[in-house]
Amino acid sequence: MEDNRIVQEVLGGNQSAFRAIVERYQDRVFRTCLGMLRDREDAEDVAQDVFVEVYNSLGSFRGEAKLSTWIYRIAVTKALDHIRKKNRKKRFARVQSLFAGDMEEPAEESPRAHPGLRLEEQERGDILMRHIDRLPENQKAALLLFSADGLSYQEISEVLRTTVPAVESLIFRARLTLRKRLYAFYRNHC
Amino acid sequence: MTAPTPFEQEASKTLDVLGSLGLDGAPRHFTDGVMHRLPAGKMPGRGRLSGGARVAIAALLALAALNAAAIMSAGSRSLGIAREAAVDSLAVEYDLTPRTQPTWE
Numbered sequence: 248m249e250d251n252r253i254v255q256e257v258l259g260g261n262q263s264a265f266r267a268i269v270e271r272y273q274d275r276v277f278r279t280c281l282g283m284l285r286d287r288e289d290a291e292d293v294a295q296d297v298f299v300e301v302y303n304s305l306g307s308f309r310g311e312a313k314l315s316t317w318i319y320r321i322a323v324t325k326a327l328d329h330i331r332k333k334n335r336k337k338r339f340a341r342v343q344s345l346f347a348g349d350m351e352e353p354a355e356e357s358p359r360a361h362p363g364l365r366l367e368e369q370e371r372g373d374i375l376m377r378h379i380d381r382l383p384e385n386q387k388a389a390l391l392l393f394s395a396d397g398l399s400y401q402e403i404s405e406v407l408r409t410t411v412p413a414v415e416s417l418i419f420r421a422r423l424t425l426r427k428r429l430y431a432f433y434r435n436h437c
Numbered sequence: 438m439t440a441p442t443p444f445e446q447e448a449s450k451t452l453d454v455l456g457s458l459g460l461d462g463a464p465r466h467f468t469d470g471v472m473h474r475l476p477a478g479k480m481p482g483r484g485r486l487s488g489g490a491r492v493a494i495a496a497l498l499a500l501a502a503l504n505a506a507a508i509m510s511a512g513s514r515s516l517g518i519a520r521e522a523a524v525d526s527l528a529v530e531y532d533l534t535p536r537t538q539p540t541w542e
Contacts, residue, residue, distance in 0.1 A: 260480060270468050273468060281461060291464060375452070429452065
């Protein structure tokens with residue numbers, strides 16, 4: 248069944264029709280969240296939040312964009328919100344530990360590679376994801392939507408509400424920064 | 438053209454891992470989890486307002502209330518002035534001005 252017909256059914260009061268939307272998009276939403284958050288439990292929680300939000304806001308979906316684009320947009324926003332919230336908590340914990348006279352910096356969360364990576368790639372994945380985490384939010388989102396989710400530049404531009412050249416530039420700059428930082432990393436650690 | 442240094446090679450190999458990201462799909466029972474979290478018997482709406490939008494609406498409502506209060510106070514003041522003017526003119530017309538001396542003196 249087409250997305251728009253399912254949406255109309257759900258809006259008409261058939262809540263169980265929403266299951267079809269979840270089943271159709273759950274893998275993509277989960278992958279997006281996993282790519283951004285790198286924690287399976289966090290990704291599952293946030294992905295569920297995404298679908299609850301999609302359901303609650305379905306009345307405002309006008310069908311101007313594709314449903315998938317609209318869902319991706321909500322997923323990226325929620326994942327970024329989650330990262331910001333987590334960073335705020337980390338900063339607060341750091342300040343608290345300083346006030347408590349604990350001069351030692353709280354231990355950095357051990358970097359985890361993307362859980363979807365094969366074992367032999369885990370080490371490189373660790374290093375790569377640690378550097379991706381340090382990219383500006385929009386570069387990180389564009390790079391992961393392109394590399395991990397396989398979205399086209401056109402689709403990414405619709406998700407991030409920007410132009411195709413801007414997406415090209417975001418991904419180009421992200422890769423350039425990563426290459427420079429990885430080069431510096433290996434030069435210092437090899 | 439110079440050959441890439443070992444560090445550049447390592448950086449390139451690590452960047453290549455980007456192509457292997459995102460192999461996993463949603464866990465089993467994910468759909469059931471979502472369906473359980475949907476508000477029972479509630480129809481989809483137009484979404485909740487963001488925090489910023491709520492603050493903006495609250496500020497607009499407060500401004501509207503202040504404006505209404507200012508208009509009412511100005512209105513009552515001008516009503517008071519009009520009433521005083523009417524009383525004065527009546528007083529002049531019917532000679533109701535308070536006398537400075539009692540009439541029996």
